[in-house]
Amino acid sequence: MRAEERRQAIREILQQSSQPVSATALACRFSVSRQIIVGDIALLRAAGAEISATPRGYVILPETSGLVRQLAVQHGGAQMESELNAIVDQGCTVLDVIVEHPIYGQLTGPLQLSNRYEVRQFLSRCFQSDAQPLSNLTEGIHLHTLSCPDEAAYARARAALAEMGILLEG
Template sequence: MNTIKRRAAIKDELQNQKLISANQLARKYGVSRQTVVGDIALLRAQGEPIISTVNGYKYQEESTSYHGVVVCQHTFEQTREELENIISLGGEVVDVLIEHSVYGQIVGTLGLANQSDINDFMSRVKNENHKLLASLTNGIHLHNISCKDEAAFNKIQQRLDELGFLYHDKT
């Protein structure tokens, strides 16, 4: 299969599946993972709304959901509790963002929508010995959260505040 046909096949695959990893695509098309990453980058450059999540690639869906942003600060050990509370109240953790003193905004796409997503994310962080982006900013980070409406978002915010996870400027 030539490069153009492979990219078209990858595009079709992403349009017909909810989520697929670069490794799965590489195995299917007999190329390296890095080749697939390059193919995805070129498809994005052509305007395809492909996003990368912790579990693979997917097409960005048109959203009619409510989106809100929370600013949090907590320890590494409290990360699972933060994420589980957001999910339990009907939220999806779209991404994490930090304000870095050298690089400006750094965003990590998460797409955490259920307990399985959280388990996978936390397992990768722990087992692969990664650090969270928030470790660069003394635990301060932002989350874009998608949920059904503003009332659901307000409940999420209230719960995070009750748990002491919302950042409050001490000055």
């Protein structure tokens, strides 16, 4: 298979997948190295493909339906699980985490967490690695972009975070 054919096949796999697909899984499927897949993804992005890298793999995000809002929170690492669960328990998806870095400006990490199982998987990867959450760069202050089915779900998520004492309000 030629490189261009492989990249087109990767794009099709990502478009059809309902879950993130890891570079390792793609490498196995096409009998190439993981680094070749990383390069293919970079070339697809440079050509305009809207491919996001999540902690679980690559995705082409569907158009977000419902309400998209951001909220600001501040907490330590020990509250990360309860924060994320409070949001997904209200029916919202945590699309990303955003921090303001003094040198690089806005840094965004895609999350795509919709339920407690995905939160547990994300936290498991956090604890298994030496990497620190982006919020550690900003004394725990960070934003989340949420996709919620309606205004009521967003209001419930805000109320849950406020009850925990971690919602930053203007």
